Amino acid sequence: SRSINLAVIPGDGIGPEVVAQGLKVLSAVLPQDVKLETKEFDFGAKRYHATGETLADADADALKQHDAILLGAIGDPSVPSGVLERGFLLKLRFLFDHHVNLRPSRLLPGVSTPLAGQPEIDFIVVREGTEGPYTGNGGTIRKGTPHEVATEVSVNTAFGVERVVRDAFARAQARPRKKLTLVHKNNVLAYAGHLWTDVFNRVAQEFPEVTTDYIHVDAATIYLVTDPARFDVIVTDNLFGDIITDLAAAVSGGIGVAASGNINPGREFPSMFEPVHGSAPDIAGQAKADPTATVLSVALLLRHLGYDAEAVRIEEAVSADLAERGETPRTTDEIGDALAGRVAG
Amino acid sequence: SRSINLAVIPGDGIGPEVVAQGLKVLSAVLPQDVKLETKEFDFGAKRYHATGETLADADADALKQHDAILLGAIGDPSVPSGVLERGFLLKLRFLFDHHVNLRPSRLLPGVSTPLAGQPEIDFIVVREGTEGPYTGNGGTIRKGTPHEVATEVSVNTAFGVERVVRDAFARAQARPRKKLTLVHKNNVLAYAGHLWTDVFNRVAQEFPEVTTDYIHVDAATIYLVTDPARFDVIVTDNLFGDIITDLAAAVSGGIGVAASGNINPGREFPSMFEPVHGSAPDIAGQAKADPTATVLSVALLLRHLGYDAEAVRIEEAVSADLAERGETPRTTDEIGDALAGRVAG
Ligand SMILES: CC(C)[C@H](C(=O)O)[C@@H](O)C(=O)O
Ligand SMILES: CC(C)[C@H](C(=O)O)[C@@H](O)C(=O)O
Numbered sequence: 053s054r055s056i057n058l059a060v061i062p063g064d065g066i067g068p069e070v071v072a073q074g075l076k077v078l079s080a081v082l083p084q085d086v087k088l089e090t091k092e093f094d095f096g097a098k099r100y101h102a103t104g105e106t107l108a109d110a111d112a113d114a115l116k117q118h119d120a121i122l123l124g125a126i127g128d129p130s131v132p133s134g135v136l137e138r139g140f141l142l143k144l145r146f147l148f149d150h151h152v153n154l155r156p157s158r159l160l161p162g163v164s165t166p167l168a169g170q171p172e173i174d175f176i177v178v179r180e181g182t183e184g185p186y187t188g189n190g191g192t193i194r195k196g197t198p199h200e201v202a203t204e205v206s207v208n209t210a211f212g213v214e215r216v217v218r219d220a221f222a223r224a225q226a227r228p229r230k231k232l233t234l235v236h237k238n239n240v241l242a243y244a245g246h247l248w249t250d251v252f253n254r255v256a257q258e259f260p261e262v263t264t265d266y267i268h269v270d271a272a273t274i275y276l277v278t279d280p281a282r283f284d285v286i287v288t289d290n291l292f293g294d295i296i297t298d299l300a301a302a303v304s305g306g307i308g309v310a311a312s313g314n315i316n317p318g319r320e321f322p323s324m325f326e327p328v329h330g331s332a333p334d335i336a337g338q339a340k341a342d343p344t345a346t347v348l349s350v351a352l353l354l355r356h357l358g359y360d361a362e363a364v365r366i367e368e369a370v371s372a373d374l375a376e377r378g379e380t381p382r383t384t385d386e387i388g389d390a391l392a393g394r395v396a397g
Numbered sequence: 398s399r400s401i402n403l404a405v406i407p408g409d410g411i412g413p414e415v416v417a418q419g420l421k422v423l424s425a426v427l428p429q430d431v432k433l434e435t436k437e438f439d440f441g442a443k444r445y446h447a448t449g450e451t452l453a454d455a456d457a458d459a460l461k462q463h464d465a466i467l468l469g470a471i472g473d474p475s476v477p478s479g480v481l482e483r484g485f486l487l488k489l490r491f492l493f494d495h496h497v498n499l500r501p502s503r504l505l506p507g508v509s510t511p512l513a514g515q516p517e518i519d520f521i522v523v524r525e526g527t528e529g530p531y532t533g534n535g536g537t538i539r540k541g542t543p544h545e546v547a548t549e550v551s552v553n554t555a556f557g558v559e560r561v562v563r564d565a566f567a568r569a570q571a572r573p574r575k576k577l578t579l580v581h582k583n584n585v586l587a588y589a590g591h592l593w594t595d596v597f598n599r600v601a602q603e604f605p606e607v608t609t610d611y612i613h614v615d616a617a618t619i620y621l622v623t624d625p626a627r628f629d630v631i632v633t634d635n636l637f638g639d640i641i642t643d644l645a646a647a648v649s650g651g652i653g654v655a656a657s658g659n660i661n662p663g664r665e666f667p668s669m670f671e672p673v674h675g676s677a678p679d680i681a682g683q684a685k686a687d688p689t690a691t692v693l694s695v696a697l698l699l700r701h702l703g704y705d706a707e708a709v710r711i712e713e714a715v716s717a718d719l720a721e722r723g724e725t726p727r728t729t730d731e732i733g734d735a736l737a738g739r740v741a742g
Binding site: 133134137138142165166167168169185186188190191192194195196197198199200201202203204205206207208209210211214237238239240241242243244245246247250269270271273274276277278291294295296297298299301302303306307 | 478479482483487510511512513514530531533535536537539540541542543544545546547548549550551552553554555556559582583584585586587588589590591592595614615616618619621622623636639640641642643644646647648651652
């Protein structure tokens with residue numbers, strides 16, 4: 053008999069509210085014979101204030117015992133900026149080698165976008181998750197003086213670039229349009245840009261059916277607002293991916309519906325799935341948070357674990373719910389109930 | 398009697414076409430008593446193919462003899478990506494210490510935007526121009542092998558950050574809203590982010606009338622499409638500035654109307670003014686290019702040299718021209734004539 057052993061990290065702010073709905077929909081969609089076991093972890097601001105810890109070694113070991121991780125959101129104004137981001141979110145990406153940071157963007161019928169003319173948007177971004185400017189490499193000398201120098205080193209390896217590029221090509225190959233766009237800034241960041249471009253062109257030869265192109269990251273932001281339909285799959289580095297996926301989320305319905313997966317494709321470590329939005333402390337505890345992004349993250353989680361049919365059921369339920377929802381604002385719980393009802397149906 | 402000694406670099410593709418209109422409007426707007434002298438330089442793809450050079454020492458010395466530089470566009474598909482960008486454009490920014498890269502974004506009446514609902518957009522971006530990830534610092538080992546490692550080093554100094562932050566505060570102070578937003582990614586790029594944030598907060602104390610805020614670069618791309626009216630002046634690093642100003646141009650009428658200045662505020666070296674768009678070889682020689690961005694760059698040039706009234710005349714002419722233009726497409730020359738007629742009138 054099948055089972056899913058899930059680590060759940062509700063986190064801060066609206067995290068617990070949206071995670072509850074994600075779990076509700078997950079339970080509703082799973083076939084009877086699949087045993088779902090969940091274990092909750094209390095990472096985030098509260099733990100940090102209580103113990104000074106963000107993610108201890110023992111915590112990481114405990115998380116490792118699971119098939120996957122569902123995260124709500126981490127972050128609170130009471131914690132200095134960067135502490136939880138680097139001490140928990142990024143630490144986990146590095147520890148669990150989440151080198152494929154997957155962020156789909158789809159403008160669903162009935163969903164509003166800041167763009168005029170309701171363009172077609174249906175692409176995925178494969179963002180590298182363990183290298184580039186995110187390595188924490190760099191330093192400061194003469195801190196606080198007029199002679200301070202601060203550096204940040206973007207570290208890029210053939211190993212790291214090739215595996216994520218290969219993953220993106222495979223994803224492009226599996227989609228109807230079969231198109232892959234490399235986004236970088238190789239005219240300026242020549243060392244990293246050369247490596248990315250070179251690996252991209254080399255791997256492309258193994259995927260003759262995939263159409264490829266290249267655009268600079270600055271130009272990519274223009275296309276994302278003037279012609280998002282040109283994109284099918286995008287592969288890009290960690291920082292460029294961070295920037296363009298927020299923009300991609302904004303144009304395709306907002307961060308209320310943007311899902312993401314921090315994936316270790318070889319499954320040496322559990323992958324982590326989370327909404328792109330943050331903990332939104334300003335609306336926490338008011339039942340106002342939209343759990344849709346979390347529910348779509350659950351779909352990514354299911355697909356990663358091989359439950360493709362269930363993932364599709366969730367995605368279809370979300371599409372139908374968004375298309376058919378009325379004008380009356382719904383609570384977090386009501387949206388979760390509606391989605392759970394649809395997937396069970 | 399007053400005089401302007403201008404270096405003109407028409408460049409590649411549509412560069413010569415738009416520069417011709419910029420000069421036409423410049424001549425038309427200048428009072429009789431101002432003597433305009435121009436000297437043309439042939440930098441760009443042709444020079445590169447003929448001599449292998451992008452910008453020789455003697456060229457830089459010759460450029461230095463001028464009060465300012467007007468550039469059309471540099472770049473051609475026949476030249477490998479990065480050669481002219483780094484060998485000419487960036488080289489000049491560094492040689493002439495163009496640390497203030499000024500990029501205004503204004504959605505003028507009658508100009509279409511990809512955003513729904515014609516939002517109010519009127520802000521300027523002060524992008525640092527001589528540091529950050531643009532320094533060319535970094536390297537590659539084991540190039541072309543499976544063990545290649547490529548690094549890019551973002552170099553940030555208190556000296557470099559403070560002077561651009563100070564410039565941005567002064568610009569914010571001079572605007573009606575007096576609001577300055579720092580855009581960075583200080584939760585991840587902690588060394589550089591700390592330096593930027595620290596300097597920003599310190600300089601802020603000298604400008605008590607300026608309202609300040611901070612947003613991460615990824616969130617900034619969201620606001621640029623959902624709430625661009627929140628911005629008045631933005632100050633940011635070289636790479637973030639590159640990315641967000643292309644997006645800013647896209648939402649405020651496109652790169653056809655986006656102007657920029659590479660400014661050395663102390664005037665130790667001539668500043669360079671150029672449209673944000675590139676050489677657009679696909680439409681070169683067809684009289685299709687919109688010279689508006691170049692004409693607006695001429696306005697920035699005039700303001701830099703102290704001709705404020707003339708700069709305003711050009712900006713008003715452009716506003717009126719865009720608001721009153723008909724549906725019939727106009728040639729590059731026709732637009733230039735219309736603008737020259739308005740500023741002379
Ligand atoms: C919170 C932050 C560290 C994170 C990132 O920069 O990757 C976030 O912006 C994201 O996109 O997941
Ligand atoms: C052409 C390129 C080097 C340049 C840059 O990256 O600065 C351009 O994109 C710009 O914004 O002026």
